[in-house]
Amino acid sequence: MARPKSDDRRSAIMAAATRVIARDGLGAATAAIAKEAGVSNGSLFTYFETKADLFNQLYLELKAEAASASMKGLPAKADIRTQMARFWSNSMGWAMAHPDKRHALALLTMSEDITPASKAAGHKAMAGVAAVLERSRAKGPLRNAPMPFVIAMMNAVGDATMDFMLADPAHAKKHSKAGFEALWGMLG
Amino acid sequence: MARPKSDDRRSAIMAAATRVIARDGLGAATAAIAKEAGVSNGSLFTYFETKADLFNQLYLELKAEAASASMKGLPAKADIRTQMARFWSNSMGWAMAHPDKRHALALLTMSEDITPASKAAGHKAMAGVAAVLERSRAKGPLRNAPMPFVIAMMNAVGDATMDFMLADPAHAKKHSKAGFEALWGMLG
DNA sequence: GAAGAATGACTGACTGGACAGACATTTATG
DNA sequence: CATAAATGTCTGTCCAGTCAGTCATTCTTC
Numbered sequence: 124m125a126r127p128k129s130d131d132r133r134s135a136i137m138a139a140a141t142r143v144i145a146r147d148g149l150g151a152a153t154a155a156i157a158k159e160a161g162v163s164n165g166s167l168f169t170y171f172e173t174k175a176d177l178f179n180q181l182y183l184e185l186k187a188e189a190a191s192a193s194m195k196g197l198p199a200k201a202d203i204r205t206q207m208a209r210f211w212s213n214s215m216g217w218a219m220a221h222p223d224k225r226h227a228l229a230l231l232t233m234s235e236d237i238t239p240a241s242k243a244a245g246h247k248a249m250a251g252v253a254a255v256l257e258r259s260r261a262k263g264p265l266r267n268a269p270m271p272f273v274i275a276m277m278n279a280v281g282d283a284t285m286d287f288m289l290a291d292p293a294h295a296k297k298h299s300k301a302g303f304e305a306l307w308g309m310l311g
Numbered sequence: 312m313a314r315p316k317s318d319d320r321r322s323a324i325m326a327a328a329t330r331v332i333a334r335d336g337l338g339a340a341t342a343a344i345a346k347e348a349g350v351s352n353g354s355l356f357t358y359f360e361t362k363a364d365l366f367n368q369l370y371l372e373l374k375a376e377a378a379s380a381s382m383k384g385l386p387a388k389a390d391i392r393t394q395m396a397r398f399w400s401n402s403m404g405w406a407m408a409h410p411d412k413r414h415a416l417a418l419l420t421m422s423e424d425i426t427p428a429s430k431a432a433g434h435k436a437m438a439g440v441a442a443v444l445e446r447s448r449a450k451g452p453l454r455n456a457p458m459p460f461v462i463a464m465m466n467a468v469g470d471a472t473m474d475f476m477l478a479d480p481a482h483a484k485k486h487s488k489a490g491f492e493a494l495w496g497m498l499g
Numbered sequence: 500g501a502a503g504a505a506t507g508a509c510t511g512a513c514t515g516g517a518c519a520g521a522c523a524t525t526t527a528t529g
Numbered sequence: 530c531a532t533a534a535a536t537g538t539c540t541g542t543c544c545a546g547t548c549a550g551t552c553a554t555t556c557t558t559c
Contacts, residue, residue, distance in 0.1 A: 126508045126554050148423060150338075152544060163510045165547080174545065233421070235336060264492035272475050272486065276493050279467035287460050298460065304452035305464050305497045315528080316534070340518060351536045356520065 133170050135160040140181050145223040149234050153177075175236035182237050185228040186245040192217040194251045203258045204311070208303060210255055211281075215299040218285040219292070225285060249274070260310045273310075280306050321358050323348040328369050333411040337422050341365075363424040370419040373412050374433040380405040382439045391446045392499070396491060398443055399469075403487040406473045407480070413473060437462070448498045461498075468494050 139160035143151045153174050157167045171177035193214040197206050218225040231237060256273055260266055265273050284302030288295040327348035331339045341362050345355045359365035381402040385394050406413040419425060444461055448454055453461050472490030476483040 126506080126552085128508070132508095150544095153546080154544070164545095165511065166509055168546065169508060264496045265489060268486075268489040268493075269475075272471075272489060275471040275475065276468060276490075279471040280464060280497075283460075283463040283467040287457075287463065298456075301453060301456040301460060302464075305456075308452045308499075309468075309493045309497045311496075320535095338518095341520085342518075352519095353521085353537065354535055357534060362519065 128170065132160075132162060132166070136162060136167055136170055136177070137181055137184060140177060141185070141223050141227045144181075144230055145226040149178075149230050175238075178231060178234060178236055179238055179241045182228070182231040182234075182241055183244055183248075185224050185231070187248045188224070189214070189217060189228060190248040190252070197255070203255070204307065206255055207259050207307065207310075210252065211303045211306065212299065214281060215285065215288060215295075215302070219288055219295060222289055225289075229282060256310075259307075263310045265310060276309060277306060280309070316358065320348075320350060320354070324350060324355055324358055324365070325369055325372060328365060329373070329411050329415045332369075332415040332418055337366075337418050363426075366419060366422060366424055367426060367429045370416070370422075370425050370429055371432055371436075373416040373419070375436045376412070377402070377405060377416060378436040378440070385443070391443070392495065394443055395447050395495065395498075398440065399491045399494065400487065402469060403473065403476060403483075403490070407476055407483060410477055413477075417470065440465075444498075447495075451498045453498060464497060465494060468497070 136156065139162075140151070140156045143156045143159050147155065153167055154164050156177075157164045160167070167177070171180065193210055195213055197209055199206075201209075253270060253274065256277060257270065260268075260273055265276070280302055284298055284305075287298040287302075291298065324344065327350075328339070328344045331344045331347050335343065341355055342352050344365075345352045348355070355365070359368065381398055383401055385397055387394075389397075441458060441462065444465060445458065448456075448461055453464070468490055472486055472493075475486040475490075479486065
């Protein structure tokens, strides 16, 4: 019946938001995002009702992408340390390949206008990870800790590791390995 | 001479800023801070040249307080695990006793208008910690990692632990212990 | 399949509100 | 009385979200 919304435009806005948020922080102006996307100010609001809406959708998309990337090719039959190592390497590799996405996601995770519903959905996307973690910590010092606590620990170590890899890419491999050893020491 | 500046007023502003930042985030309005302090809008600017200036001074003050609290009564002669445990318990205790301060400090640490100079000074305040950490990690998986990396790991685990303690105070002790075991596993 | 009616996406100037910081005036201190 | 702190209004800036008008696309009718 009428001009259809374009997926290209929608994803141009999402991609622009990723870049601008990574650059300007959560205070990023919608006008700046629209400009970066090559789209008019008003047009942004035909794709996203509010700025918070845009942020929530972007959060979910990035979270899903990060989760899927980190679970790629897990050797289901290998021992648990090998699986964990593969997961770790996937996660760190994704972060290195997409620093803007990883930075924007880190900021959005802290943002106050990500709704509880979005956070819940985000955690759901990470469900596969939880299973691997569960086995990893079975005999370690965290064997009796609540699972969300264990997940938070892993994220904390992961975030800190990524920060170092991005700040010092020359030794990224080394930092990634050190981070994994730290994680494994904590779990096993 | 002339009317002197009052330390009471200055610290009222600092305390108010702590509360308001904890409540409203880094977007906290200077007007809100002044009001909370029972001080006029303009007066705030006779004590702090700019908002960023206030934030930097508050960051340093909170950082110094946290550092000093966490080093209190370290048993210099005890074995390293005992020292580390005392440090950990001090840190977590301070955070539980002053949730606003700890939250504001966490936010300020991420803030973009904390200058590199302030961050450097902040790290300096934590110097005592570094020595304890150095001995703790001497034989563990992180024995060859750069010290800043080890510090970042510890902070990451500490932040995650505090989040859980504050969110679930009934089991604060348990969370604190679990966090310590995680840290110790990582180091030793 | 051509004409044109209907739809709704697109644009960018605009609005209302919030906020950092300045300033003119008042008040306290020595 | 000289000096400087205190006050709170005021101003310029910035920004999320709106809106009136435009135009691309699709549907309908002959």
